[in-house]
Amino acid sequence: LNSAWLDGLAALGNRAPALLLVDGGDHSYYHDRSGGRWGSYVMKEAIPAALERTGVDCRRLAIGGISMGGFGSFDLALLNRGRFCAVGGHSAALWRTGAETPPGAFDDAADFGRNDVIAVAARRSRPLGKARVWIDAGDHDPFLSSDSELARVLRERGQNVTFHSWPGSHSGSYWNSHAARYLRFYADALSRC
Numbered sequence: 001l002n003s004a005w006l007d008g009l010a011a012l013g014n015r016a017p018a019l020l021l022v023d024g025g026d027h028s029y030y031h032d033r034s035g036g037r038w039g040s041y042v043m044k045e046a047i048p049a050a051l052e053r054t055g056v057d058c059r060r061l062a063i064g065g066i067s068m069g070g071f072g073s074f075d076l077a078l079l080n081r082g083r084f085c086a087v088g089g090h091s092a093a094l095w096r097t098g099a100e101t102p103p104g105a106f107d108d109a110a111d112f113g114r115n116d117v118i119a120v121a122a123r124r125s126r127p128l129g130k131a132r133v134w135i136d137a138g139d140h141d142p143f144l145s146s147d148s149e150l151a152r153v154l155r156e157r158g159q160n161v162t163f164h165s166w167p168g169s170h171s172g173s174y175w176n177s178h179a180a181r182y183l184r185f186y187a188d189a190l191s192r193c
Contacts, residue, residue, distance in 0.1 A: 008180035015187045017062065020050040027104035029093070030065075030072025031115045034107045039076055060193045062186045064088030064134070066175050067143075074117045074150070082129035086189030090182060091137045091170050094118060094146040118150050126158045132189040133161040136178065138168030 001021060009016040024030050028038040051058050063084045065073040070092025077087040095101050098112035106112040113119075121127040135151045137144040144165060151163040162185070168174030 002176065004176035004179040005183070008183040011180060012183060012187050015191065017183065017186050017190055018050070018054045018056050020046060022046045024068060024072065027068075027102075028072075029068050029075070029105055029115070031075050031111075033111055039072070039079065042072070042076060043080060060085055060190050062086035062088070062190055064090065064182065064186065065092070066090045067093045067170065070094075071117065074121075075115050077128050077131060078117065078120050081124075081127065082131075084128070084131050085193030086132045086134070086186055087128055088134040088182060088185065089136075089147065089150075090134075090175055090178070091141050091143055092117075092135065092147055092150070093143055094150055096146055096149070118146065118153055121150060121157060121159075122153050124157060127154065128159055131159075132185075132192075133159055134164075134182070134185045135161060136164040136166065138170065138174045139165050140167075140169040141174070142170060 022042055024038060028036060030038045030042055032039045047061070061084050063073045063077055064087065070089030071094055073087055074089055074092060077084050094117055096118060098106060098109045101112060106115065133154060135147050137147045148163065148165070151161045154161045166178065168177070
């Protein structure tokens with residue numbers, strides 16, 4: 001959270017969404033696994049605690065994230081279909097096969113298979129329910145190809161998806177330059193939920 005995000009929130013005024021930022025460590029990928037129940041932590045502890053503190057309407061939630069958090073957002077939204085009004089992945093760290101993943105991202109091939117976002121999305125009609133979806137990645141981001149594949153799969157399965165690829169790489173400068181756009185997307189989606 002830096003000035004790009006704070007400025008984006010300020011520009012939205014009373015439409016600004018409340019943000020919950022969770023720490024997933026270096027390699028949690030926000031899914032339950034041998035190293036911790038990361039997905040359960042987000043869904044059963046972090047979100048309920050934030051709702052209690054903020055008084056936000058529990059029926060108007062969005063989930064989104066950058067890189068590993070983008071993967072986690074899609075994974076959790078697929079596991080909790082219909083829970084979120086909007087789902088966003090900003091340079092989401094997605095892979096087509098377990099062999100492509102870095103050490104520590106998944107326990108083993110079975111863990112990857114349970115959390116293969118693209119494959120899970122391909123098996124369902126409207127895999128994210130009525131949620132509005134945003135996916136973006138820089139034109140030099142190593143995840144651009146798999147992110148665009150997820151967008152294609154979701155559209156084929158009837159999901160409404162906004163997809164963008166702008167100049168940039170897998171970096172803070174890319175995400176910060178689009179923070180205001182991301183926040184407007186979430187604010188608009190939540191207002192229509």
